[in-house]
Amino acid sequence: MTTEALFAEDAYRREVTARVVAADERGVVLDRTVFYARSGGQPGDAGTLRWEGGEAAVVEATKGEAGAILHTLAPGTAVPPVGAEVEATLDWARRHRHMRMHTTLHLLCSVLPGIYATGNQIGAEKSRLDFDLPDPPAKEWFTERLAELVAADHPVGMTWITEAELDANPQMVRTLSVQPPRGAGRIRLVRIGPEAAPVDLQPCGGTHVCSTGEIGRVEVLKLESKGRQNRRIHIVLPE
Structure with missing residues (x-):
């Protein structure tokens, strides 16, 4: 009952x-x-399903069993019959905010080379990334670095490698809290910047914009201490 995940190739x-x-x-x-099914700190998508004689609101997509993606419906809504043809439509404004946010979190990783992320959460209004970073720069420094990377309008692309290739290059994994999904034999890498000299390159199954310029203005709202070394960086995308 595996669901073909079209977003993995075309966000x-x-x-x-x-x-x-x-x-x-x-x-x-x-x-x-x-x-997109909720995972890796990125919420599942919302939207609608429409079929002959019916319509239902999807409140969030989540992972089901054996590779299935479960479209959770609003309480009390109609349920389409098995075998029915449906038109599945995203809440695009919400998804696109998630794409901009997720790509921004990758840029945050790029300005802290060699520092591991210890947690993350993506939201349409606010997102955060935690780092093993006892003495971080000021929030203004992060805002300036992100603004430079956005203004450079770096391309964002993807490629696939084998699990064995990732095992041979474990430094590609920048997060301690989320590990790349295994079992399919291959791992998707998200690359920011040119292939020859990427700004950031790491395993990721989430959805992203196609260039950093599409992110728009980013502001680091605050830095928060979450332990002796753990620092939480909160970001927003002001309109």
């Missing part, structure tokens, strides 16, 4: 016609979807 696809393969009170499983 800008907003809708798709799909077939219902399972449906119950927990949610709806489609044969393919544009809805």
